[in-house]
Amino acid sequence: MQLDVVDDLRQPEYTGENRCEPCTVLNLVIAAVAGSLIARKSRLGGLLAVGISISLIYLRGYLVPGTPTLTKRYLPPEVLRWFGKDPAPDVASGLGGDTTATTDAGRGEPDANPASAGDVTTVDEDEASKPDAEAAVEAPEALDLETLFLDHDVLEPCDDRDDLCLTDAFEADWFDEIDAVEESGLDASAAVDAFGFDADPGEFDLDDRGEARTLRSASGVAGRWPSRAALLADVAASRALESWLPDWDAYDPEMKGAVLNGLRMFLETCPSGGDVRMGEEVVESCCHSHEVVAVTCEETGERLFEQRLADVDA
Known part of the structure; x- marks a missing residue:
């Protein structure tokens, strides 16, 4: 008692x-x-x-x-x-966690450009000057996500609005891979393989505290996703992109994380089923809270993407 x-x-x-x-x-x-x-x-x-x-x-x-x-x-x-507390708690934005790709793609608000906001820094000038494709990934200093997706038929102009949408072919491949990941199991090993870490998968753990999923190693947090559905989408998309981006395997894990985080906001169907919606929500840490623009699965409430509202307004 x-x-x-x-x-x-x-x-x-x-x-x-x-x-x-x-x-x-x-x-x-x-x-x-x-x-x-x-x-x-x-x-x-x-x-x-x-x-x-x-x-x-x-x-x-x-x-x-x-x-x-x-x-x-x-x-x-x-x-x-x-007390050592960050007044602006981390947003769960996938691997690396620091990409400012906009959250409004395909949903009409707020007015921002996913390409300019989602540029990903790649290798330095010395590395870029090398002929080795693995080092330079055939890319300039910054990777324009919108151009990347359009050039490789991952995205196309939407039929019903002035925006960009997933191509039917890539979306079909993506969801085929989602089904395959669900069948084989979504664990730390699957995440490590998807992001191309040069490390033993056994060195990583996948925490599932609450809704969020956190990939950890002995050296610290590698990535944090707002939900299992978000991590599932990234792992499956990484597998699908192997057939759509010729140098995908040469991208380093941080770049892959930024690309996948930018791609995830184009989902219009939740990996776990049902439609998605976009709106403003609140993210809380132990001592602070802030508003984010979030893409959320309507049926399950799982959050697929989030970005600080202050960053979008900026």
């Missing part, structure tokens, strides 16, 4: 790795002040109050209801940095 009560009190979303240190410190201060006030009348009562408060903070992450929400809304970024 006691264990049931403890389990009921636990709130994993605010404890463990999700614990907000500023919230914890604030609540411990409140507990100490409240305990000292009670101790003026009863020393034992004060000690009990502090003990119960610390237990609640340990189990729930906070003592005063609403503390996490208030902290996310009103705690200054400078205070978050004191």
